[in-house]
Amino acid sequence: MSKERKIIPIGPYHPLQEEPEFFRLIVEGEKVIDVDIEIGYNHRGIEKLSETKHWDQVTFLVERICGICSTSHPLAYVLAVEDLLGIKPPPRASFIRMIIAELERIHSHLLWLGLAGHFIGYNTVWMWAWKAREPVLDLFELITGNRNHYAMMKIGGVRRDIKEEDYSVIKKTIKELYPQLDLFKKAVRDDPVIHKRTKGVGVLTKQEAISYGVAGPTARASGLKIDVRRDEPYCLYEEIDWQVITTEKGDVYDKILVRVLEMYESCRIIEQCVDRLKPGPIEVEVREIPPGEGIGRAEAPRGEVFHYIRSDGTNQPVRHKVRAPSYMNVASNKFAVKGYSISDAAITLAAVDPCYCCTERAVAYNKNREKIFTGQDLIKLSQEKTKKLEAELK
Amino acid sequence: MIKEEVKKKLEGKIKEWFEKNPRRIYITIDKKDLKEVAKILHKDLGMRLSTVTGIDNEKNFELIYHFGKDQTGELFNLRVFIEDKANPEIDSLVSLFNSTEWIEREIKEMLGVNFKGHPDLRHLLLDKDWPEEEYPLRKDYPLKKGYPQDE
Numbered sequence: 001m002s003k004e005r006k007i008i009p010i011g012p013y014h015p016l017q018e019e020p021e022f023f024r025l026i027v028e029g030e031k032v033i034d035v036d037i038e039i040g041y042n043h044r045g046i047e048k049l050s051e052t053k054h055w056d057q058v059t060f061l062v063e064r065i066c067g068i069c070s071t072s073h074p075l076a077y078v079l080a081v082e083d084l085l086g087i088k089p090p091p092r093a094s095f096i097r098m099i100i101a102e103l104e105r106i107h108s109h110l111l112w113l114g115l116a117g118h119f120i121g122y123n124t125v126w127m128w129a130w131k132a133r134e135p136v137l138d139l140f141e142l143i144t145g146n147r148n149h150y151a152m153m154k155i156g157g158v159r160r161d162i163k164e165e166d167y168s169v170i171k172k173t174i175k176e177l178y179p180q181l182d183l184f185k186k187a188v189r190d191d192p193v194i195h196k197r198t199k200g201v202g203v204l205t206k207q208e209a210i211s212y213g214v215a216g217p218t219a220r221a222s223g224l225k226i227d228v229r230r231d232e233p234y235c236l237y238e239e240i241d242w243q244v245i246t247t248e249k250g251d252v253y254d255k256i257l258v259r260v261l262e263m264y265e266s267c268r269i270i271e272q273c274v275d276r277l278k279p280g281p282i283e284v285e286v287r288e289i290p291p292g293e294g295i296g297r298a299e300a301p302r303g304e305v306f307h308y309i310r311s312d313g314t315n316q317p318v319r320h321k322v323r324a325p326s327y328m329n330v331a332s333n334k335f336a337v338k339g340y341s342i343s344d345a346a347i348t349l350a351a352v353d354p355c356y357c358c359t360e361r362a363v364a365y366n367k368n369r370e371k372i373f374t375g376q377d378l379i380k381l382s383q384e385k386t387k388k389l390e391a392e393l394k
Numbered sequence: 395m396i397k398e399e400v401k402k403k404l405e406g407k408i409k410e411w412f413e414k415n416p417r418r419i420y421i422t423i424d425k426k427d428l429k430e431v432a433k434i435l436h437k438d439l440g441m442r443l444s445t446v447t448g449i450d451n452e453k454n455f456e457l458i459y460h461f462g463k464d465q466t467g468e469l470f471n472l473r474v475f476i477e478d479k480a481n482p483e484i485d486s487l488v489s490l491f492n493s494t495e496w497i498e499r500e501i502k503e504m505l506g507v508n509f510k511g512h513p514d515l516r517h518l519l520l521d522k523d524w525p526e527e528e529y530p531l532r533k534d535y536p537l538k539k540g541y542p543q544d545e
Contacts, residue, residue, distance in 0.1 A: 040519035047504075048530055052537055083418065213443055213493035225464075226442070232417060232467035295418060295460065295469060297444075306460065308447045321447040331496055 005033070008342065010349070023333070023349060030341045035334055050320040055081065055155060055289055058317065062307075063149055065322065068111065071104050072300030073322065074153035076307040079234050081155045084294030084311060085286065092280045093157035094235040095273040099170070100144070100152050101235075101298070102266040102273075106177070107136040108301035109259045109266075112350075113184060116256060119346045120197050121383030125187060132180040139173045142166060157283025167274050174267050181267070185260050188253075196389045198253035202336045202348030205250055212332040215325040216303020217258045218352045222250035228299040240272050252344075252351045289313070302326055302352075326352070343381045396439070396463055400470060403434050410473075420458075422473040428459075429485045431472060435461045436490060441470065443491050448501040450532045455482050455507055476507060486512040504531040 010023040022038035046065060050058050062073040075097060082088065089097075110133040117125025137147045143162050144150035152158050162170075188194060204214070209222035219226050227244045229237040245261045247254040291313040298305050303325030310319045329352040337348045397419065401408070407430075410422035423431055435441045441461040449456040459472040476482045486509035487494040498509040499518040506529040509515065517524060529535060 040517070040521070043519040045530065048535075048537060083415070086415065208492070210442070211492045213491060231462070231464045232469075293414075293420075295471070297462075297469075304444065306444050308458070308460070310449065319447070319449045321445070323445040327445075327496065328493055331493065334492075 004028070008345075010345075025337065025342070025345060027342055030343070032337050032340055032342060032345055035337050037330060037333060039330065047320055047322060050317055050322075052316065054315050055317065058320065059153055059155065060151065062322065063151065063153075066324065067148060068108050069104055069300045069302065069305075070149045071100050071152065072298050072305045073307070073324075074151075075101060075234075076296040076298040076300075076305040077309070077320075078153045078155050078296065079298060080294045080296030080307040080309045081286075081289065082294070083296055084289065084292045084309060085155075087156065087284055087286070089157040089284060090281045091236060092161075092277060093282045095277050096158045096162055096282065097153065098235045098237065098240075099162070099270050099273045100140075100150060102269045103136055103140060105266045105301045106263050107133050107140075109263050110136070112259060112301075113256070116347065116350060119350055119379055119382055120194070121386035122194070125184070128180070129184065132177065132184075135173050135176065139170060142169060154283060156286040157281070159283075161282050162277065167277065170274050171271060174270055177267060178264075181260065181263050188256055188260055192393050193386055193389050194256075195253065196393075197344075197386055198256060198347065199251055200249075201252045201340060201344045202351055203249065203251045204332055204336045208332065208335045209250065212335070213328045214303070214332050214352075215328055216300070217255060217262065218303065218329045218332065220244065220246045221254040221258045223248045226304075228297045228304050232297060234296075234298060237269075239276075240269050242269050242272075252347055255351045289315070300325055303329060343385045346379055346382045396466055396468060399439065400435070403438060404431060407431055417468050418471070419468060420471045420473055422475075425474045425476060425484055428472070428474055429487065429490070432459065432461075432487055432490055435470060435472075439463070440465075443487075443493060444469070446494070446497045446501060448505045448507060448531070450505060452533050454479065455505060457484065457501070457507070481508070482506065483508040483510055485510050488512055503529070505529050506532065 006027050008025040008027055010025060022041065024036040025032050026034040046061065050061055053061055059074045059077060062077045063070050065073045110129045114126040114129030117123070117129060140150060141147050143166055144152055144160060152160055204218065204222050206223045209219050209224055214222070215226065223246055225244055225246050228234070230244050242265045245258050245265065247258055289311045291311050293308070293310040296307045305325060306323040308319070308321040309317045312318045333349055333352065337345050340348060401411070404421070407423050407427045408421055409424060412420040414420065436443065441463050444460040444462050447458040447460070449458070455476040457474045457476065459474070461470045461472065463470065474484065476484055484507060486498055488498065488511065496518055498512050499515055501507050502509060502515050503517045503520050503524070516522070
């Protein structure tokens with residue numbers, strides 16, 4: 001292949017996934033030389049809109065920021081308002097918040113695992129992961145009434161209690177999840193093809209991880225031991241026995257492993273929370289929000305969610321700043337895809353768990369603007385590489 | 395511990411020190427000291443820049459740089475005021491953190507604050523055809539104005 005430079009645009013929009021992004025890969029032959037990232041296709045002006053809503057309405061507004069981790073934004077927001085007020089919710093409310101947040105982490109990681117499997121040509125992993133995810137969503141429906149957008153968070157507590165007869169259902173679902181997780185762990189750890197496809201690919205070094213300020217599994221896979229649940233224990237994470245999972249290399253393999261192992265921790269947290277649910281109030285009454293400012297941070301499946309709010313004593317925020325973890329993580333792709341082949345781009349761009357919208361719609365042109373690859377081709381390219389490796393290893 | 399260290403390292407630069415609670419510290423500094431203070435917090439004290447909040451206070455602009463000390467859980471919030479409403483400008487921190495590249499682009503398009511030394515201040519979230527001098531997060535920008543092409 002000649003050393004001619006080509007531009008591969010990936011994106012910008014796919015209606016199925018939440019964050020449309022646009023990557024412009026600059027490639028020489030098969031090698032990615034540079035990447036330019038464009039975002040903003042889904043900018044909805046939520047920060048401005050929030051300034052026109054009542055404090056309680058904002059909880060519902062921010063729940064709509066993300067469809068997958070829909071509880072992390074309201075959680076960070078209510079924590080910010082509670083920080084302003086200087087109050088803590090009752091223990092029962094905190095445990096319910098944690099159960100919801102951890103269930104969400106499990107379903108989000110399973111969703112990602114399935115798609116990651118699909119990108120490297122393991123459609124069985126895709127089906128299994130999404131099959132394992134289904135009982136978690138059913139559980140959400142049982143305890144919150146919704147499979148997504150649970151509307152559980154409220155300033156001062158939670159909006160809905162968990163019924164005592166549902167405790168056993170939660171525990172049973174979690175118990176049945178362990179063997180499934182073992183299966184994924186084994187698949188990731190033992191499969192030589194997965195190793196070949198993901199080890200040493202899309203490396204984000206620790207130093208770059210610090211400079212890009214990445215968060216969540218993306219940071220932990222690069223050896224940064226940061227997790228808001230441990231660093232600034234909100235709710236009652238300090239009372240629970242769990243571990244922060246970190247790995248050192250920062251490649252795609254480590255990012256997969258961190259997420260798989262984190263699901264075990266989430267299961268353990270949920271089990272302990274259910275055991276600690278004691279009868280009691282689920283909210284403290286909040287009548288008005290005095291002037292002041294507050295910051296709330298929560299660990300979403302993808303990393304730290306950051307909310308800053310300021311009040312002037314009226315019933316609406318003066319300023320509400322929202323920062324989602326992908327904002328930091330997606331930018332780090334600038335470093336992580338450089339120097340690797342195009343067939344690895346699909347999985348590398350997906351490894352920070354942004355959203356896959358982009359990769360599905362990729363179209364590549366040569367300099368005469370003739371089409372070379374489409375998005376499907378890029379995934380196919382990735383899947384073919386796996387097949388080739390499989391054949392070699394036989 | 396860390397608070398004493400911050401106070402010592404930033405001696406002479408702190409205009410106001412306010413502890414809302416043990417984990418939320420707000421430090422007001424002069425805008426000319428921003429780069430130096432950010433460097434001390436990040437390089438010497440190992441803090442992570444979470445994000446930057448830009449606020450239009452009508453009489454001036456306010457930027458809050460949220461630095462987190464992850465090992466102990468405190469958030470140190472550097473507050474900087476920009477008094478010049480007509481030509482708001484502040485030093486860019488891109489040379490210190492790659493992450494500020496997007497953060498500063500967003501504040502530029504939303505609030506119209508210029509960052510000295512930023513290599514590429516294109517629009518990040520707004521459309522590239524969005525008119526200059528129209529900054530949606532300023533208080534005088536009407537909520538229902540809509541996108542320019544809707545008019």
